[in-house]
Amino acid sequence: xxxxxxxxxxxxxxxxxxxxxxxxxxxxxxxxxxxxxxxxxxxxxxxxxxxxxxxxxxxxxxxxxxxxxxxxxxxxxxxxxxxxxxxxxxxxxxxxxxxxxxxxxxxxxxxxxxxxxxxxxxxxxxxxxxxxxxxxxxxxxxxxxxxxxxxxxxxxxx
Amino acid sequence: xxxxxxxxxxxxxxxxxxxxxxxxxxxxxxxxxxxxxxxxxxxxxxxxxxxxxxxxxxxxxxxxxxxxxxxxxxxxxxxxxxxxxxxxxxxxxxxxxxxxxxxxxxxxxxxxxxxxxxxxxxxxxxxxxxxxxxxxxxxxxxxxxxxxxxxxxxxxxxxxxxxxxxxxxxxxxxxxxxxxxxxx
Numbered sequence: 446x447x448x449x450x451x452x453x454x455x456x457x458x459x460x461x462x463x464x465x466x467x468x469x470x471x472x473x474x475x476x477x478x479x480x481x482x483x484x485x486x487x488x489x490x491x492x493x494x495x496x497x498x499x500x501x502x503x504x505x506x507x508x509x510x511x512x513x514x515x516x517x518x519x520x521x522x523x524x525x526x527x528x529x530x531x532x533x534x535x536x537x538x539x540x541x542x543x544x545x546x547x548x549x550x551x552x553x554x555x556x557x558x559x560x561x562x563x564x565x566x567x568x569x570x571x572x573x574x575x576x577x578x579x580x581x582x583x584x585x586x587x588x589x590x591x592x593x594x595x596x597x598x599x600x601x602x603x
Numbered sequence: 604x605x606x607x608x609x610x611x612x613x614x615x616x617x618x619x620x621x622x623x624x625x626x627x628x629x630x631x632x633x634x635x636x637x638x639x640x641x642x643x644x645x646x647x648x649x650x651x652x653x654x655x656x657x658x659x660x661x662x663x664x665x666x667x668x669x670x671x672x673x674x675x676x677x678x679x680x681x682x683x684x685x686x687x688x689x690x691x692x693x694x695x696x697x698x699x700x701x702x703x704x705x706x707x708x709x710x711x712x713x714x715x716x717x718x719x720x721x722x723x724x725x726x727x728x729x730x731x732x733x734x735x736x737x738x739x740x741x742x743x744x745x746x747x748x749x750x751x752x753x754x755x756x757x758x759x760x761x762x763x764x765x766x767x768x769x770x771x772x773x774x775x776x777x778x779x780x781x782x783x784x785x786x787x
Contacts (some may be wrong), residue, residue: 466619469626470686476633494727496734498741499643501757508642514728522736564644572674573720574786576729584652594644 451515489514496595499531507560508592509549510602511542513575514568528571530579566594645734650777661748665706666713668697672732674723674785685732694739697774711743711772718778740774745774 492513502508512531520536530537532545540549546563555562563583567576583591670690673681678685680693698714700707708714716736720729741756747768748756756768 462623465668466626469623469630473626473630473633475667476630476637480633480637488709493644497647498734498737499647502642505642555664562644562646566655566656567726569728569730571724571738572722572786573724573726573729573781574783576721576723576726581648584649585718587651589649589651590646592644592646593728593733594642595734597643 486534487512487531488517488520488534488536490517491566491568492570493566493594493596495598495600496593497598499595499597500592500594502562502564504560507553507557508562508564509546510564510566511545511579512566513571513579514594515571520537528568529574532574539578539582542579543586544565546586546588560590561588562590562592563588564594565590630665645730647733659690662715663709663713666708667715667717668694669717670719670732670736672718672720672724672728674721676725676728678732687728689736690735691739691742691769694736695743698739712770714775716776718776718779721785722781722783724781736776737774740772743772744768767773 487511491512513528514531515528516524516536524536530539530542532541537545550558550561565576567578580591584591622643644732655785669681671677678687678690680690694716697707698711700710717730718736720732744756748754748764751768752760752764754760758765
């Protein structure tokens, strides 16, 4: 019997935890790099459509975001279900766009004003009426660089 | 004398045992706040605002590729109903006009794509159409770049190459003021 209960079996094997901090730090750095601290809570439902001819928006500080979609569940009672525009973290009207653009502009150095892009994050189900109004207002405000936000089509990849 | 030297030799060590805890705390914070945002899209240059509509009736009809999208998301391309899947091929054929057909663009520099939608068109359909038209140009640029320089067209190309290609096949897409038949 005693043949089988060896001395080796009794000592509980311990995994060295010395490299744990390294592993955790590695994960930490990964998440730090990919993190984008969300500055605006979405009050409208935005599910962007699929497209193939995409360009990436490089510098986040040169981009301002305009959201268009139907209000989410908890705001429906107050704002209805018609598609609305959201600027920053609140509902807005078309006439608020110039001020919004101006507020973003003062945070950007003057030499780079020409590189500012407006990212239109529009829900696929929204009709073009409100999008057209926003586009017209952007043109009137001189903000001509626009990016229609879209997702990469998983079916038709180039 | 002996006392101090003994203390000097003792190298002061910071306990690194809690390092993992600190790292975990930070890790969890970033895990919670992370949103991996896909910031991609179709970049468009809007025309400057002017009060009067651009007049495209002066242009020869053979140079204009008109695309209409109605409130039911149906396409009418040069007077004919078309499926969106065929739009890319048709547009390419129109711009390049490889067989010199008399009803297509004289040359790529003269080709104009005129896009008109309704206020009731869904954004999804609009973007799909825009995507196809852009894809048609991208494919033409690619083909030309491959035959001229042996590399596919990309933004990283030397500026002179890009300019040559863009001069030969310029991206001209004119968007007319939409009709408003189907506004919800």
